[in-house]
Amino acid sequence: MKILMVFLLLLSSTAAISGDWKGKKAAVVLTYDDALGVHLDNAMQTLDKYRFKGTFYVTVSSEPFKARISDWRAMAKAGHELGNHTMFHPCDGSQPGRDWVSKATDLSTWSVQRMVDNIAMTNVLLTAVDGKSKRTFAYTCGDKSAGGESFVGQVMQSFPGARGVQGGYEKIETMDLSDIRSFMVMGDSAEKLIGRVDEAIKQGALVVFLFHGVGGEHGLDVSKEAHDALIAYLDKKKSDLWVAPMIDVVDYVKVRRKLAKP
Ligand SMILES: [Zn+2]
Structure with missing residues (x-):
């Protein structure tokens, strides 16, 4: 299977890379942050x-994670990726509008080492749940420094890719695997979400959606109806779309880049 995949990639490597996402025009990654109960009860049902x-x-200190570990394990077993979103969800409290950040989880007062240790222990816990040794990371609040010092280098030593929070479409040739762009969904209509998919197809690009609440449980929310309409649209357009977990897309981008090198 693997040999066949490499062969097929070699066959198509002379063609332009972007616009070829495993033979599809565009790629879609659906990401859900903070380990909420609605991910298990609403989002996953529709994906399935x-x-x-x-x-x-996953933020492993989240209550719905701690209380329902067997459900998260079953989700991983079904092929969904459990990504690393730290243990305690620290964010830089010195940024504007971050009054809600607690003193204990204020990244501006953390050392890089403390953050790196936090992320590493989260990996240990997630491996205990899903048995996987490889996964992607998502920056909490999109923050990339602790105590004013960047920890991006350390993140990229432990992960093949990391998702950020800057909106935008990505191309195989140019995407920054240490800060993969995503569209944060905040009360978006089905039309808006579907429009992003159409734009990705037009551009031959990757589009990453960043969900928190799906039908409640978080201030950054999307209605279950809009979420489900998006997923139904992905199904309708599946001849044009490769829908996959972030880890698979990152792996694919790396293979394509290697093959494209003269
Ligand atoms: Zn988060």
């Missing part, structure tokens, strides 16, 4: 209905 796999960026 259409047999799509998503990436769930």
Whole structure:
């Protein structure tokens, strides 16, 4: 299977890379942050209905994670990715509008080492749940420094890719695997979400959706109806789309880049 994949990649390596996402025009990654109960109860049901796999960026101190570990394990077993979103979800409290950040989880007062240790222990816990040794990372609040010092280099030593929070479409040739762009969903309509998919097809690009609440449980929310309409649209357009967990897309981008090198 693997040999066949490499052969097929070699065959197509002379063609332009972007616009070829495993033979499809565009790629879609569905990401869900903070390990909420609605991810298990709302989002996953719809993904399963259409047999799509998503990436769930888990904060392991979240109550719905701690209380329902067997459900998260079953989700991983079904092919969804459990991504690393730290243990305690620290964010830089010195940024504007971050009054809600607690003193204990204020990244501006953390050392890089403390953050790196926090991330490493989260990996240990996630491996205990899903048995996987490889996964992607998502920056909490999109923050990339602790105590004013960047920890991006350390993140990229432990992960093949990391998702950021800057909106935008990505191309195989140019995407920054240490800060993969994503569209944060905040009360978006089904039309808006579907429009992003159409734009990705037009550009031959990757589009990453960043969900928190799906039908509640978080201030950054999308209605279950809008979410489900998006997923149904992905199914309708599946001849044009590769829908996959972030880890698979990152692996694919790396293979394509290697093959494209003269
Ligand atoms: Zn988060």
